[in-house]
């Protein structure tokens with residue numbers, strides 16, 4: 001039995017999900033004729049209180065389309081310095097949108113109006129035109145820290161008062177909602193575009209959805225085509241996403257509970273220097289020298305346990321649908337026995 005804690009993207013479809021995928025009614029979605037994709041898009045839009053939704057192959061694509069439709073070349077996007085859109089999308093903002101970024105530290109990646117306000121450029125032509133505030137919820141680089149809707153509404157009001165658009169990278173939005181108990185349907189009004197991933201904690205094999213305002217939908221579909229994201233009988237995979245939204249949202253609290261239990265064990269290990277607070281399903285910790293990620297991961301691998309090197313000193317573990325209590329206990333037993 002291999003235990004894979006590298007990411008919540010490693011899950012395989014459950015029997016129920018596979019069944020739903022095989023039964024899916026499909027058509028050519030580039031012609032707008034796939035009823036399952038339509039259904040997924042409509043469900044997502046309704047769920048998040050947004051006008052429209054567009055199904056895409058990946059969260060990188062939904063983020064990149066979101067920024068593209070909200071900016072002009074030479075604009076500037078304000079985001080957290082470790083934001084996925086900046087740090088983990090291959091420089092796509094520069095290539096796809098030709099925008100610059102203003103990077104903020106945030107409180108564990110969470111921006112505030114106080115921090116954003118002085119960074120909005122004036123109309124002086126020396127400066128790039130600030131056009132978007134992009135938030136991430138949960139913040140992956142900060143071990144899944146999350147915003148409450150109240151914090152978001154304050155940022156959104158400020159952004160609107162300065163004619164700035166709002167983008168949300170909500171790859172793990174449902175993990176945040178699991179903790180805050182805010183309602184998903186209240187999210188839409190604070191953003192122009194929202195990206196959600198179906199292939200992370202929700203356990204679908206493929207796919208992300210970009211939610212947007214009505215007036216952006218045509219442009220979003222155009223850019224998706226340009227980026228090569230127009231898919232044909234995509235209903236087969238969209239059905240996995242629909243199934244995930246119906247069956248795998250409520251269970252995210254189990255992932256959070258297991259992550260916390262794992263975090264408690266890790267915090268007490270002699271070769272661990274520090275650990276970030278475990279707020280959702282992501283655990284990030286720093287090893288104490290001379291233990292390196294390579295050394296640590298090598299020893300874990302000997303017990304068929306996988307985790308991710310996250311920097312030269314840090315390790316990341318992520319809990320998910322395919323990580324159960326037996327695996328948790330096994331991992332805890334192994335970790336406690338490790339010596340260096």
Ligand SMILES: *Cc1c(COP(=O)(O)O)cnc(C)c1O
Nearest residue numbers: 058059060061084136140169171
């Ligand atoms: C995974 C992830 C994405 C999108 O990733 P894809 O692998 O392209 O689907 C976007 N933002 C965050 C915060 C993520 O963790």
